[in-house]
Amino acid sequence: MVKVEKPLSKNMELVAWHDLNGQPGFQMALQVVGGRYYLYVTTYYHQGWQILDVTDLNHIQCRHLDDPRGKSGTVHPKIQIADGIMITASGQRVRFLPMDGVDYDDYDAGIGIWDVKTDPMNPKLLGFWENGGGEGIDGVNTHRNFYAGGRYVYTTSSCPGFLNNIFRIIDIKDPAHPKEVGRWFLKEQWLDGMDHVEWDTKKIVPGSLCPYPGYKHYHLHMPQVKDGYAYLAYCGYGLIILDVKDPTRPKYVGGLRIDPPFSDFISCHTALPMSGYNKDYLILTQEMGGTKRQAQFAGIVDISDKTHPTLVSLFPPYSVPEDAPFKNYVEKGGRPGLHNFHQPQGQPHYEDRPDRQYLTCFNGGIRVYDTSDVFNLREIAYYIPKDPEQDLWPIPKMMNDGQVISRCEDVLVDDRGMIYMTDSNGGLSVLRCLV
Structure with missing residues (x-):
């Protein structure tokens, strides 16, 4: 583990901070x-x-x-x-x-x-x-x-x-x-x-792979719904699109399998429809399970033809600051990898810009991407908080190496441009992007 003694940032500034009464923040x-x-x-x-x-x-x-x-x-x-x-x-x-x-x-x-x-x-x-x-x-x-x-x-x-x-x-x-x-x-x-x-349900350990030969570990991590369609981030498969105009009879429309090759416990975490483009696009991501790595799937999918969604681009790997005391995020310690994008969900008090996306990356802090050109996605800002002095919760060794380290979880952006980020070991940070 390499301890980060001070925040690392590019084009972002800390506006406010709150300790959340000593509790680990999540969604x-x-x-x-x-x-x-x-x-x-x-x-x-x-x-x-x-x-x-x-x-x-x-x-x-x-x-x-x-x-x-x-x-x-x-x-x-x-x-x-x-x-x-x-x-x-x-x-x-x-x-x-x-x-x-x-x-x-x-x-x-x-x-x-x-x-x-x-x-x-x-x-x-x-x-x-x-x-x-x-x-x-x-x-x-x-x-979710x-x-x-x-x-x-x-x-x-x-x-x-x-x-x-x-x-x-x-x-x-x-x-x-x-x-x-x-x-x-x-x-x-x-x-x-x-x-x-x-079937023996006693053999089914929550969070485990399916114990029955020939059966894959499928579970729905999260749905998003827009204009009568549900976009499901389905672990073990990938993106599944349903017609839910009649909520009593959801109907399969199309899908995009990403597992395999991007296999993991949470092999499909987010399926997030985007707005403001002349075509229908969606962000699709996964979350790292137990295997230490930085390679993870995060891309943009063209959903104009909902029967045949098509991957059109990938988000670049989140960068390591030049002044960082570590070479990569596996070496940094704790849990590397992607977690949550800002999700406006049609609410007027949330920022919803087609040219900008916000992503938390566990031990890699928060990232801001320029998505004005969906075929040329660029990281334009980041903020990595300093590591805390003590754990706020007993994070298992498999998730954080038993180390006291920042673990950025969720992000929201309001209509004032204020960026809220929870850290399960470091309270609530309120940030501003300077570009």
Whole structure:
């Protein structure tokens, strides 16, 4: 490991920082109510959420929101906000992140539906959809769900009778009584459909490869929905496009397989439709699993013909600063590789520029890319935070080498150009791009 004693940056500056009450930040969501900016931050380890008023970045206000359902084995790592409604993902605490006093079998799994418009700093739980169980990628859960307003929440969820997370559509018109109205899955995930295999769910270890010969490890990592089409980042396969104009009957339209050759536990992490071009494009990425490497897939796909999506370009590898005390990000230590792109999702308070994309890279900080020419993608800015003095959560050795090191997770950009980045060991950084 090579410790980074001071931030490394190019064309970016730090505007503000917050310690998130000593909790490791993960996914974020933002809303604007009455001219004030509210940021909601999840964690993969502690219960509850941090709510920050970031209107005045010189005087950030923060409070912790507890889970009113109060089950010690529940975690809430994912979040979505639109139309004054907050959707929180709930699931079983993963056992490789130990915490004293936790009953791992006492948990909720599903989505919480909250009113965050009436009192943004004090959300009110309106209802909860329970997913019923199943065998998810990290136990029984929902994960990186999608909600951009309206009646339907598009989830990646475990499900009884299925192996790993599948696509489930939830109607929240009556938030006190949400209900599933549609689902889609790969046939290899349907346990009852494998009548020639003697399934033993005790052999299915959450997060593991499928233990049955001839069956691949498939799971839906995240959906994105735009203009009646769902774009699924499906691990073990790649991009899958569905017609969801009738949410009760999702229909397969087309796909682009990237696994193989880009095989890994999270071989397809993000499928993100882009806006502002004269053609339909989508960002497609993967996330590194347990194998140390820098080579990962991140590219732009032409989805003008949704029956035959086509890869048209690749993002260049994220650069090593000339003044860095390490030669590459494997040598730096911790977890290298790509994680999250900024996802506007049609929300007016998020920046949505066709010429610019923002990407977090775990131990490589945050990167800004010029995407004005989709055939010539260029890195134009970066910010790598200094490494912290102590761990905020017991990251397993397989994920961070047991080292105290920065681990950049999520990124959001608001309509003021403020860039929010969570670091699971280093709080919340608010940045500005100078180009």
